[in-house]
Amino acid sequence: MIQIDNLHKRFGKNQVLSGVELSIKSGGIYAILGPNGSGKTTLIKSILGMVIPNTGIINVLDTNIKNGWRYRKEIDYLPQIANFPNNIRVGELIRMIKDLRQKPSDEDRLISLFGLEPFLDKKLGTLSGGTKQKVNIVLTFMFNSPLMILDEPTTGLDPGSLIRLKKLIQEEKKKGKTLLITSHIMQFVEEVADEIVYLLEGKVYFKGSIEELKQKTDQVDVEHAIAAIAMQTTDA
Amino acid sequence: MLKILKYSFYDLMRSRWSYVYFLFYLALGFVLLFLNNDLSKAVITLMNVIIVLVPLIGTIFGVMYFYNSKEFTELLLAQPLRRSTIFLGQYFGVAGSLTLSLFLGLGVPFILYGLFRSDAIFNFTLLLVTGAFLTFIFTALAFNIALSNENRIKGFGYAVLLWLFLAVIYDGLFLLSLIVFEEYPLDTFSLAATMFNPIDLSRTLILLKLDISALLGYTGAVFKKFFGTDFGLLVSLVVLLFWTILPIWRLAIKSKRKDF
Numbered sequence: 001m002i003q004i005d006n007l008h009k010r011f012g013k014n015q016v017l018s019g020v021e022l023s024i025k026s027g028g029i030y031a032i033l034g035p036n037g038s039g040k041t042t043l044i045k046s047i048l049g050m051v052i053p054n055t056g057i058i059n060v061l062d063t064n065i066k067n068g069w070r071y072r073k074e075i076d077y078l079p080q081i082a083n084f085p086n087n088i089r090v091g092e093l094i095r096m097i098k099d100l101r102q103k104p105s106d107e108d109r110l111i112s113l114f115g116l117e118p119f120l121d122k123k124l125g126t127l128s129g130g131t132k133q134k135v136n137i138v139l140t141f142m143f144n145s146p147l148m149i150l151d152e153p154t155t156g157l158d159p160g161s162l163i164r165l166k167k168l169i170q171e172e173k174k175k176g177k178t179l180l181i182t183s184h185i186m187q188f189v190e191e192v193a194d195e196i197v198y199l200l201e202g203k204v205y206f207k208g209s210i211e212e213l214k215q216k217t218d219q220v221d222v223e224h225a226i227a228a229i230a231m232q233t234t235d236a
Numbered sequence: 237m238l239k240i241l242k243y244s245f246y247d248l249m250r251s252r253w254s255y256v257y258f259l260f261y262l263a264l265g266f267v268l269l270f271l272n273n274d275l276s277k278a279v280i281t282l283m284n285v286i287i288v289l290v291p292l293i294g295t296i297f298g299v300m301y302f303y304n305s306k307e308f309t310e311l312l313l314a315q316p317l318r319r320s321t322i323f324l325g326q327y328f329g330v331a332g333s334l335t336l337s338l339f340l341g342l343g344v345p346f347i348l349y350g351l352f353r354s355d356a357i358f359n360f361t362l363l364l365v366t367g368a369f370l371t372f373i374f375t376a377l378a379f380n381i382a383l384s385n386e387n388r389i390k391g392f393g394y395a396v397l398l399w400l401f402l403a404v405i406y407d408g409l410f411l412l413s414l415i416v417f418e419e420y421p422l423d424t425f426s427l428a429a430t431m432f433n434p435i436d437l438s439r440t441l442i443l444l445k446l447d448i449s450a451l452l453g454y455t456g457a458v459f460k461k462f463f464g465t466d467f468g469l470l471v472s473l474v475v476l477l478f479w480t481i482l483p484i485w486r487l488a489i490k491s492k493r494k495d496f
């Protein structure tokens with residue numbers, strides 16, 4: 001599904017990614033973890049072509065994405081911060097994205113699932129953070145693309161919405177899709193992730209299942225295992 | 237690209253500023269015609285206003301729109317669209333809606349005053365074409381500045397400085413150099429100096445067509461001597477076209493390398 005070789009990215013003097021090697025097979029949920037500022041969002045945006053790598057090759061669905069754009073038809077992306085144009089209404093935004101993508105969509109089911117009907121005529125600038133995130137989720141899940149990339153999807157959600165989100169994620173996985181998810185909530189990661197990709201100091205420091213992670217670090221729960229990884233490197 | 241253009245255009249048409257701009261030109265047209273009561277004279281006054289104001293508005297609007305549509309741009313970048321499509325679509329949306337406001341705002345009063353029955357129609361059309369060129373040129377320059385400057389205050393500052401330089405300071409420096417280097421032949425120099433400033437170029441273009449020797453000034457006279465009226469018009473139009481294409485081309489190139 002995704003093949004990344006020797007990916008380097010620097011912003012000015014700030015070397016964020018320095019030789020990322022990553023292979024994501026088709027199907028399943030991959031959690032991308034790492035401390036704040038470790039480059040999770042940068043990695044995701046490189047896959048989407050929003051950040052241009054300094055060196056390295058990224059293949060998505062067996063095609064090199066360099067200068068490409070059609071491959072984004074196969075990706076549904078939920079951005080980290082639901083940063084929408086403020087003066088447009090929720091309904092208009094949904095229609096606009098549908099018009100731009102020209103794919104079948106089932107927004108109505110999601111709108112009622114998250115109870116967004118009363119907000120359809122509201123401008124995005126007037127919505128609370130949590131409501132914006134629900135709109136973000138609708139925009140991402142209404143299409144049916146084989147690859148989904150979710151950057152901190154749980155941000156700002158109330159417990160009920162969080163449960164609905166987890167259910168949606170599991171449904172997508174059952175359809176055989178590939179999901180890349182970043183999150184800081186370890187309980188959430190433990191519940192949904194099949195495989196963990198841990199970014200540290202610009203590289204993939206660990207890749208494997210949650211069980212492997214626990215074994216490697218000699219810990220019984222994920223939270224401590226993750227903390228242990230960070231410790232190991234500071235000791236080294 | 238048409239879809240992005242459509243959404244940017246709608247977005248602007250809903251914004252208050254497009255109407256302010258339109259109403260401003262509408263009022264300007266009526267006032268000038270009322271004061272001059274003569275189409276040809278009104279055209280000359282109008283030229284002086286347009287040549288300074290259209291670039292300013294294109295610059296400010298261009299920078300403002302670029303920064304304010306940051307969220308919209310980021311949303312579009314994740315969609316299956318070419319980068320050049322996104323930025324050129326937004327650019328043509330802004331430049332197009334500004335040009336439309338200019339055409340409608342000035343067109344209505346002049347048509348009501350009997351433009352179609354007068355011989356000022358060609359001069360007036362030339363004025364509008366020049367106004368359109370200046371809008372497209374300065375909006376493109378503004379987009380370029382905004383694209384290269386993450387910091388909006390800086391970007392805004394550079395854009396206004398660019399306008400100030402080309403609209404005011406450039407002429408001062410030019411006159412100064414004419415005085416300082418009085419003894420030297422300066423024809424080639426002044427030709428080049430005019431070509432390198434789209435505002436001067438537009439002024440020369442219009443004055444050549446209006447054929448008012450008294451207003452042509454030194455550069456205009458040189459232009460006329462060098463190229464003759466008709467060829468001079470053609471040359472200045474072609475150079476204006478270059479001034480439009482170059483920043484649009486840079487915008488398409490630079491936008492490919494930018495991180496979001």
Ligand SMILES: Nc1ncnc2c1ncn2[C@@H]1O[C@H](COP(=O)(O)OP(=O)(O)O)[C@@H](O)[C@H]1O
Nearest residue numbers: 011016035036037038039040041042043495496
């Ligand atoms: N567009 C950008 N320009 C400059 N620096 C950036 C940009 N995007 C991210 N960074 C920097 O790159 C580093 C990694 O950021 P990010 O990928 O967002 O980390 P994470 O998502 O893992 O928290 C941070 O230090 C951040 O400041």
Ligand SMILES: [Mg+2]
Nearest residue numbers: 040041042080
């Ligand atoms: Mg992030």
